[in-house]
Amino acid sequence: MGTFLMGTSEFVVAGLLPDIAGDLAIGISEAGLLVTAFAIGMIATPAVAVAVLRVPERTTLLLSLAVFAAGHVVVALTDELSVVLVARFVTALVTGAFWSIAASVGARVSGPDDAARAIGMVLSGGILATVIGVPLGSVAGQLVGWRGPFWILAGLALLATVPVARIVPGGRSASTTVPLREQTAALMSRRLWVVMAACVLVTSAVMSTYSFIAPLLTERAGLSTELLPVGLAIFGVGAVTGTLGSGRLAGRAPYGTALSGGIAVVAALALLGAVSDHAAPAIALLAIAGLAGLGMNPVLMSMAVRFAEGAPTLATSLCTSMFNLGTAMGSAVTARAIGVFGPASIPVVGAAFAAALLVPLATLVIMARPGHGHRAGTTPQHDALVS
Template identity: 50%
Template sequence: MTTRGGALHAPADVSAGDRGRPPARLPLVVYVLALGTFLMGTTEFVVAGLLPEIAGDVQVSVARAGLLITVFAIGMIVGAPLMAMLTLRLPQRLTLILALGVFAAGHVIVALGSSFTLLLAARFLTALATGAFWAVANVVATRAAGPAASSRALGVVGAGAMLANVVGVPLGAFAGQLMGWRGPFWALAVFGAAAMALIARQVPHDTDGGQTISVRSELAALRSGRLWLALAACTTTTGGVLSTYTYISPLLTDRAGLAAGLVPLVLVGFGVGALAGFLVGGRLGDRRPHATTIVAPAVTTALLLAICLLSTHAVPTVALIALLGLFGLGANPVLISLGVRFAGKAPTLGSALTVSAFNLGTAIGSWIAGLALESSLGTTGPAVIGTVIAALTLIPTIAIALIQRRRLAT
């Protein structure tokens, strides 16, 4: 079976034990792609730390300025599969370079723009480029690492985005305070242009540019029931964690009694845990993919329930949040790998749909959690909602494991 560009891709029914011994080291291109996702993750969330400055400069309310985050999420949900189809016949290397070029241009527009409408349009354009890059990067990383290390490679690529929450977003917010909110966008534009050169040098040329692939054959992948189960798991696992994480600050200050100045340190702890979870989850997923996708959400559900019960105690709550970062997103690289495999001859579309599913889970989960926050549940409401959503992940992941066992038995 081949991906775009004629690259070999693991058959959907190959078990972890049949893929051979994982390589000791991943190819350099995997880490170059992780640098790209680091930039993408930084731009997605850096706005949160700059909202008051942006709102004051373009003369809108802070709540309205928050639409810059919302429109980016919408662009990711729509853009990943849309751009995967529109760039279907382009070589993957060229798609990555063009996506970074649009990414850089979008940040230049934001840095120069004075109209809020223009800023919204530029953010949406940047999100489209981000979706295209992420979808293709997952496939390129999988191809470069080989079937025996595909989940580990995807863990490294995804860890770039996790590292953005630990390093990129705080640095961007700090730089915005020093040089104005436009400074971080200029910096991201420059780094995006530099990443184009790295991608051009490290990603190999495709052999056929995907000319034999048709839209119809790509869409045929949507008939895979296991693909939809993997996408459902992507939606719920991210929705459960981030619905809680989005409103973790009021839980820590109002219920746990933690000083507001310590909240950023707790968020860093979550980010470090998430970074480690992506790397460890990816490594374990190559050997035990189905066990990883079942155990991680099961532990996540237990951690979220514990947060609900112990949220009046600061020290246990802080520890539980760090563990939530470790386990909560640990299954994600494995789910991406499964999505790519279950898509069969349409790996880029499968990868794109996982990107959309993660963002859809974030959008829906945070919306429901916001309603719960204003309900009688109060500050524990988001954690209660997160517990329920995370538990739902076990339904598709157990179903995938049972289907795989049945297929191997027959």
């Protein structure tokens, strides 16, 4: 439930941008700063993860939900863009802590062979938000104004503290007793940082497009505002399908799964650039990009956990940071492109980032060959130490 709410908060702005811009008397590109501010806050996830390494996981999760709720109340009450952006940034800090700890717990409990599937289940809560939370948030925004979804999220976050308090074990995990110096040393693998590059570029490609899905579909493709939640839901179905499905494939062929997904994202966004003025094919191609691109996330995160054995929370927090660095970078570039070239430039920017994504994905495939010291049967310890 926690990742679902936080995923809804992160993505719901995409369906509310025109309403936010109108109410605050700002442009669409300025309203897009709400996406950028949240992403920048998530980039700081590793620093937050280090700060709470000695704090019991349950305590961190509960505090994260409380601060998350408070941040949404602030957004719902203010008319100042600067205050909204600060609140989004602070909310993102605790969201990153929640996501990284939840993913780390899932990977640890499941074991290395099923880590990708377990992480996929954790991430699916956030991705499921694109199917249910974001469309419902868009509808609620149309009915009661864009502030309504923020009030709802604040209330639900407080309710989520009850199951977290009951289900998540108290005390500290074994990884929190490992000295910080040893955990940071585990982050020195070259493969790990190639994975980080892929994390940045995959979200730059997909989220630079999704963050501006409202103007893309309504202004460019001519979709009516009433049907926008349908387009959001279809994208979400693709994203959830990819997130859950890729976890099953990753256990057998992680590198091939990631590279195939990258190729599919390039193709989908390149085609979207050609047909973005037609609503039906645009929505279908967005769903494919969501399936292939966001479906790559649990695969990349499970690779990171393997390559940084002994520091799973730091590894997942780095992934979260890099995913959101990509969102911030992609949304900022796209906002500037919209200001110069209009909504038609949205998928063009995404396709350019997707093309760059193929470089680290192909590099991982090459590094996985026997000559580079990695074989299908190597142990997680070997993955973490070979550099």
